[in-house]
Amino acid sequence: MQINHNIAALNTQNQLAQNNKATQGNLEKLSSGLRINKAGDDAAGLAISEKMRGQIRGLEMAEKNAQDAISMTQTAEGALNESHAILQRMNELAVQSANDSNTQQERDALQNEIDQLTEELSRISEETQFNGKNLINGDLSGEGELTFHIGANEGQNISVGIDDMSAEALGVSGLTELESAQEDIEIDGESFTEETVYKNGDDIVAVEVDDGGNTAVYNINDVTAQSNGDTPETFTIKAKEGAEALEAKEDGTYEVGINISTQETADSAIETIQTAIDNVSAQRSEIGAVQNRLDHTINNLSTSAENLTAAESRIRDVDMASEMMEFTKNNILSQAAQSMLAQAQQRPQGVLQLLQ
Known part of the structure; x- marks a missing residue:
């Protein structure tokens, strides 16, 4: 019998430490609900879970x-x-x-x-x-x-x-709140009143035609105008039915307002x-x-x-039932190791009886 080194007690103490560590890990997982609480628990699983x-x-x-x-x-x-x-x-x-x-x-x-x-x-x-x-x-x-x-x-x-x-x-909607200047022009021998209107920076040319009070629709194509040496611009102007005004922009179709003041x-x-x-x-x-x-x-x-949440849960979440069984097992082993450690520590005392 030896008394300098109690090998049985050392082995029992080692097992007790391992059981306590396992029990602590079980408690961590059970309390957090996660199987992976740190990278050391499952490095690959942690990377997949975080992604x-x-x-x-x-x-x-x-x-x-x-x-x-x-x-x-x-x-x-x-x-x-x-x-x-x-x-x-x-x-x-x-x-x-x-x-x-x-x-x-x-x-x-x-x-x-x-x-x-x-x-x-x-x-x-x-x-x-x-x-x-x-x-x-x-x-x-x-x-x-x-x-x-x-x-x-x-x-x-x-x-x-x-x-x-x-x-x-x-x-x-027609044109409102416009500034304008008028002058007489002649188209194909017919005299009209030209009104150059300015709104929002656009030059708008309106031609007023006396047509006996009836609304007339005019298509004016390839109209060229030049002022103060500016480069001539070409416009295509189309007035819709029911119009009281029209807005002229370069190369486009022009919208007009609603006039219901006459039957026509x-x-x-x-x-x-x-x-x-x-x-x-x-x-x-x-x-x-x-x-x-x-x-x-x-x-x-x-x-x-x-679906991704379910997949991530399968990787990272803990199975509570399985983990509880592991905790119970490790807890019992820890208690048993504590009891055996006490028994192992009592063995060297038997040497004293040989010395009596």
């Missing part, structure tokens, strides 16, 4: 982005819904004014309402905003299209554009208003299609995030 976590959080944010996009399009669609209502009312007024049972005073009253509705249509287009961005005044058309990031990775975007839905763009102009204005209604309907249809697409996008993002 999945980044993907999941990206998908969740992309879902929020899509929801914001829906909110923006809903705001625009709500404004266009009101624009539709205004145009429908304008159509009613035009149909009413086209009936010769109305007096001129009544037609003037109807025209006043048309003018007010036109101003409201313009106000809606200028003041409809989402987070400070104008939605239906043309800012979001062409190169101004909005880009929404709807994925967790680079380049997963969709673009949304909304055309100009102002009264001017829809062709139901009111009758012609109906077609112009119907065209505007069709344009708003087409834009609302596009917005509705985008909203439906975004709804499906959100559903897909939610499903993808759910």
Whole structure:
């Protein structure tokens, strides 16, 4: 028998330390609910789990982005819904004014309402905003299209554009608050009054024709003008029916306002208003299609995030039942090791009996 080194006690103490360490690890996993609490628990699993976590959080944010996009399009669609209502009312007024049972005073009253509705249509287009961005005044058309990031990775975007839905763009608003200068001109032997109008930096040429009070439509092609030595410019000008004014821009088709002050102009204005209604309907249809697409996008993002979360959980989360069994086993082993360590420490005392 030896007393300098109690090998049995040393072995028992080593086993006790291992059991205590295992028990501590079990407690850490059970208390956190995670199988991987540090890289040492599973280095490869930790790397995969962190990559999945980044993907999941990206998908969740992309879902929020899509929801914001829906909110923006809903705001625009709500404004266009009101624009539709205004145009429908304008159509009613035009149909009413086209009936010769109305007096001129009544037609003037109807025209006043048309003018007010036109101003409201313009106000809606200028003041409809989402987070400070104008939605239906043309800012979001062409190169101004909005880009929404709807994925967790680079380049997963969709673009949304909304055309100009102002009264001017829809062709139901004429020219107002203009500065002009007049002079006489002659075309093919006929005398007219030329009015050069300036608005927003554009040169606008209006020709007033005495046609017995009837509205006339003129197509003026390849018109050349030169002033103060400037380079001549060519314009193509087209006036719509129901017009009281037209705006001339280089190489384009020009929109005019609504005049229902006579039976003829009111009758012609109906077609112009119907065209505007069709344009708003087409834009609302596009917005509705985008909203439906975004709804499906959100559903897909939610499903993808759910599946990735389940996969990440299988890698990183602890199986509570299995871990509890391990904890119970290690706890019993620790208690047994403590008891055996006490027994091992008692063995050297037997040497004293030999010395007596």
